[in-house]
Amino acid sequence: MSQQGTWADDVVENQPLITTNEDGTKTVITYRINEKGQKIKVTQIVKEIIVKESVNKEVAKRKQWAKFGEEKNAAPGPDYRTTQVGEEVHLRLGTAWKTAEKEAEEKKAEESMLSANTRAITCRYCKGQHFSSKCPFKDSLASLEPDPMDESSEAGAAALASPSAPGKYVPRHLRNGGISASGESSRERDDSSTLKIANLNEMVDEDMLRNQLLYPFGPLVRVNVVRNRETGRSRGLAFAQFASESSAQRALDALDGKGFHSLILQVGWSKPKKPQQQ
Structure with a gap:
């Protein structure tokens, strides 16, 4: 008649078996039950590596200071419940950082000046922030732009024809719609010479x-x-x-x-x- 194991036997079996090897590594043997209910043996080889970090003597001394107040008898190191870590500041030795800061300031000033000049420039065709001579839509929009000379001629003719504004001065080149006595428009300049x-x-x-x-x-x-x-x-x-x-x-x-x-x-x-x- 077989005896049923107790929970104490399971605890003993679940404890890992650790052995030290000649090369300084350790072999850890454990047992576990997989999803199918089978007992599996797991063997791990562990190598311990000790990393030594050198710090400044003054920093090491400050870590040994005794804490006081609410932090008295607390573990070494900052407690994030009572201590807030500030912004990390990198120490830059030498004079090269001055040149880098100066170049950064000059670049920032150039960008601000460029942006100010760009905002001041407006294309008369598409209202974009570039010169009118460089507008990509110049050929297509130039024909749609109203001619200011035509508008001024129409305004002059309307002013002469309007009886509601008697005595109003009209420039000579706008009288009769800008047409001279010879029938030629004042916009046509004599370029014969x-x-x-x-x-x-x-x-x-x-x-x-x-x-x-x-x-x-x-x-x-x-x-x-x-x-x-x-x-x-x-x-x-x-x-x-x-x-x-x-x-x-x-x-x-x-x-x-x-x-x-x-x-x-x-x-x-x-x-x-x-x-x-x-």
């Missing part, structure tokens, strides 16, 4: 064109050098309007192909001339 001067040196400005290049051919109405809107530098192109077409013709004949400040000028009419009918 205007020359286009290309391949200019970047150092040439309006005064140099007036005083060094164009003055022998007759009086000038205006001289404009085309410049880059962002950099302000000359784009090598200028327009000069003379008081008469004959003066402009003399300048064209004399200056086209002539050297000026190490470059060969290309002079022509700002608008192509219509061939004369014979």
Whole structure:
């Protein structure tokens, strides 16, 4: 007749059997019951490694200080119920951190300046934060933009036709809807005596064109050098309007192909001339 084991036998059997090996490791043997009710023997080899950490002597002394108050006779180390650990501060030795902080401040200042400039720029086509000349929708939206000259002409015509505003001054170029007595709009400028001067040196400005290049051919109405809107530098192109077409013709004949400040000028009419009918 077999005897049934007691709970004390189970406790004894569940205790691990630990043996020390020659290489310093330990063998731990335990028994457990798996899901099928079978007894399984588990053998583990454990190697103990002692890690020594060197700390500053003053830090070690502070850890040995006797606690007082509510922490009297408490275990070494901070008790998170009564002690709050502050922010960890890294010690940076040397002078390299000054350069890093200075570079970080300069970068932050550049970003703030860039953001301020970006907010100040607004495209007149799509209202985006970029220059109108760089708008990707410039070609498609330019045709939809109302012409301010047309609006001003309509406003001038409406002001003249309105009887409710007698005596109101209307600028001369807006009278009769901006149409002159000859039937031409005031927006159409007479460019029959205007020359286009290309391949200019970047150092040439309006005064140099007036005083060094164009003055022998007759009086000038205006001289404009085309410049880059962002950099302000000359784009090598200028327009000069003379008081008469004959003066402009003399300048064209004399200056086209002539050297000026190490470059060969290309002079022509700002608008192509219509061939004369014979």
